[in-house]
Amino acid sequence: xxxxxxxxETALVILVLFGLAWVGWGWYLGRNNRTxxxxxxxxRSVGFAMATATAMATWITSNTTLVAPQLTYxxxxxxxxxxxxxxxxxxxxxxxxxxxxxxxxxxxxSGDFIYQRYGRFAWAMFIIISLCYAFxxxxxxxxxxxxxxxxxxxxxYLTGMTAILVICVGYTLLGGLKAVIATDFVQSIVIxxxxxxxxxxCIDTVGFDTMHTxxxxxxxxxxxxxxxxxxxxxxxxxxxxxxxxxxxxxWWSRAFAFGPGIGKKSYLTAGLLWLPIPVVTxxxxxxxxxxxxxxxxxxxxxxxxxxxxxxxxGAVFIFVIVxxxxxxxxxxxxxxxxxxxxxxxxxxLFVPDASSDTxxxxxxxxxxxxGIGTWCIAAFKLATLGALLNFTxxxxxxxxxxxxxxxxxxxxxxxxxxxxxxxxxxxxxxxxFAIGFYVAxxxxxxxxxxxxxxxxxxxxxxxxxxxxxEKG
Amino acid sequence: xxxxxxxxxxxxxxxIILASLLVFAGCAxxxxxxxxxxxxxxxxxxxxxxxxxxxYQTLRINSVSGDTLSRHPVVNGQNWVITGLSDGQxxxxxxxxxxxxxxxxxxxxxxxxxxxxxxxxxxxxxFVYLLVALMKGGRDD
Numbered sequence: 001x002x003x004x005x006x007x008x009e010t011a012l013v014i015l016v017l018f019g020l021a022w023v024g025w026g027w028y029l030g031r032n033n034r035t036x037x038x039x040x041x042x043x044r045s046v047g048f049a050m051a052t053a054t055a056m057a058t059w060i061t062s063n064t065t066l067v068a069p070q071l072t073y074x075x076x077x078x079x080x081x082x083x084x085x086x087x088x089x090x091x092x093x094x095x096x097x098x099x100x101x102x103x104x105x106x107x108x109x110s111g112d113f114i115y116q117r118y119g120r121f122a123w124a125m126f127i128i129i130s131l132c133y134a135f136x137x138x139x140x141x142x143x144x145x146x147x148x149x150x151x152x153x154x155x156x157y158l159t160g161m162t163a164i165l166v167i168c169v170g171y172t173l174l175g176g177l178k179a180v181i182a183t184d185f186v187q188s189i190v191i192x193x194x195x196x197x198x199x200x201x202c203i204d205t206v207g208f209d210t211m212h213t214x215x216x217x218x219x220x221x222x223x224x225x226x227x228x229x230x231x232x233x234x235x236x237x238x239x240x241x242x243x244x245x246x247x248x249x250x251w252w253s254r255a256f257a258f259g260p261g262i263g264k265k266s267y268l269t270a271g272l273l274w275l276p277i278p279v280v281t282x283x284x285x286x287x288x289x290x291x292x293x294x295x296x297x298x299x300x301x302x303x304x305x306x307x308x309x310x311x312x313x314g315a316v317f318i319f320v321i322v323x324x325x326x327x328x329x330x331x332x333x334x335x336x337x338x339x340x341x342x343x344x345x346x347x348x349l350f351v352p353d354a355s356s357d358t359x360x361x362x363x364x365x366x367x368x369x370x371g372i373g374t375w376c377i378a379a380f381k382l383a384t385l386g387a388l389l390n391f392t393x394x395x396x397x398x399x400x401x402x403x404x405x406x407x408x409x410x411x412x413x414x415x416x417x418x419x420x421x422x423x424x425x426x427x428x429x430x431x432x433f434a435i436g437f438y439v440a441x442x443x444x445x446x447x448x449x450x451x452x453x454x455x456x457x458x459x460x461x462x463x464x465x466x467x468x469x470e471k472g
Numbered sequence: 473x474x475x476x477x478x479x480x481x482x483x484x485x486x487x488i489i490l491a492s493l494l495v496f497a498g499c500a501x502x503x504x505x506x507x508x509x510x511x512x513x514x515x516x517x518x519x520x521x522x523x524x525x526x527x528y529q530t531l532r533i534n535s536v537s538g539d540t541l542s543r544h545p546v547v548n549g550q551n552w553v554i555t556g557l558s559d560g561q562x563x564x565x566x567x568x569x570x571x572x573x574x575x576x577x578x579x580x581x582x583x584x585x586x587x588x589x590x591x592x593x594x595x596x597x598x599f600v601y602l603l604v605a606l607m608k609g610g611r612d613d
Binding site for chain 2: 073074075076092095096099215217218219220221222224226227228229231232234235236238239242289292294295296297298301400404405407408409436438439442445446449
């Protein structure tokens with residue numbers, strides 16, 4: 001146990017207080033949920049402030065608080081800036097959110113759109129990709145909970161991982177999307193305040209001069225703007241972020257849940273507000289060598305630096321910030337993935353005539369199942385957070401063009417959209433293993449684009465958008 | 473005098489022969505035979521924890537010329553993730569007050585800038601194309 005670690009009792013007290021507060025509030029917010037629309041889409045009437053806060057808080061994840069420092073620690077200035085460019089995902093999704101709401105006013109999931117626009121083959125590929133991504137992200141969040149606890153306290157990795165899962169499953173189960181959005185609002189305020197304080201203390205305590213001198217001597221590549229692996233990573237991260245947002249039901253379900261005319265403004269504002277946050281969280285990793293800290297795993301560098309800077313009070317502080325970041329993403333992901341499974345698997349494949357009550361019940365069982373499944377995989381702790389997340393980059397980046405062309409280009413058919421996703425994912429995974437995690441998304445996206453363009457050139461079909469509304 | 477020299481020469485010869493036999497028998501000094509050789513193309517390396525490391529206090533990273541670039545504490549049971557190294561050859565040495573041992577030899581050779589900028593350009597082109605597709609779609613909408 002190092003000098004900045006929390007004692008076992010303190011860590012447990014924080015966990016219990018957190019758990020009771022969030023689960024209790026989730027129950028309070030969800031007590032009036034009567035239908036699947038109330039539970040899954042918060043009645044389709046979320047206003048601008050809540051919409052912006054939930055979009056931003058969901059995108060401030062373990063990635064932002066743990067992986068942004070990790071990537072800065074590995075790729076330096078490029079890693080920090082490259083990570084902040086993930087804001088482009090939110091910004092570019094803004095016009096799509098408006099279009100989605102117009103085309104599918106009664107839609108539930110991203111799978112709904114793919115099914116109606118492209119048919120069964122492309123839908124099947126899309127669902128496989130979505131579920132691989134959702135599980136990858138869920139597992140990474142569970143892992144982050146475990147890492148957080150084991151780096152900031154002498155509790156075990158398994159305890160932390162179990163705690164975050166139980167708390168998030170608890171309040172998502174009881175409150176549905178309403179609870180997710182409301183808790184996200186509070187969590188986003190906690191997170192932003194926290195990271196700003198940590199960065200300020202970092203600059204005040206260590207100072208730019210010391211950081212620059214130490215980095216120049218010990219880690220010169222982190223300041224090198226011609227750092228090859230980091231240059232490769234830059235656009236890879238942009239396309240990974242765009243792929244994550246464009247395809248994921250986390251963002252589509254919000255587009256359906258926000259009130260009319262709200263989606264575009266909210267996503268744009270959330271993206272602009274989110275942009276500087278990874279720069280702030282990533283920046284503190286550059287102080288690691290000045291503080292003579294070497295993380296045992298790259299994704300632990302952020303919490304270690306923050307806790308070292310702020311001492312034992314800082315450890316509590318960081319604990320609360322990162323736990324909020326984890327919870328704000330995990331709850332959204334649990335809600336959106338359970339919606340996707342309920343609507344796209346249970347309803348489409350098994351019970352087409354299911355009533356609202358049946359779907360509501362199925363949705364809740366699925367939330368519990370997702371929690372258990374995530375625990376089982378996260379318990380193995382197979383990779384670092386950054387590597388695991390970027391592995392899913394090969395999957396999600398292949399969906400960017402099928403989504404964009406699906407919404408705006410009438411000539412792309414389901415066969416070519418499905419092929420683009422399969423070929424993109426396959427080539428992205430080859431790049432991941434043959435070169436490194438920092439090329440998976442960009443290769444996947446490039447191959448997918450080539451397939452889509454060939455499909456458009458060869459196609460004689462012309463999709464009529466009003467078919468979506470009729471089917472919906 | 474000459475008899476003394478005759479005694480010295482055989483001693484040296486014996487030492488050389490014994491040393492050669494030891495080398496051939498694979499019993500060279502530990503610091504030479506147990507050094508792990510690694511390469512990195514992104515300047516990052518994970519040095520995994522091993523059982524015997526607990527008796528040392530510091531991990532030193534030296535350049536091939538012998539200059540010490542950095543020193544890191546040894547924390548029982550914890551790996552070291554070292555990042556940001558430039559092209560070159562590095563020696564990782566564990567030391568305590570009375571002993572030291574080299575555990576790793578690392579050769580860092582970064583990816584070529586040509587391939588990095590190739591991917592960067594591909595990304596930039598795709599990104600501009602995506603912006604155009606979204607703007608055109610939005611206008612037609």
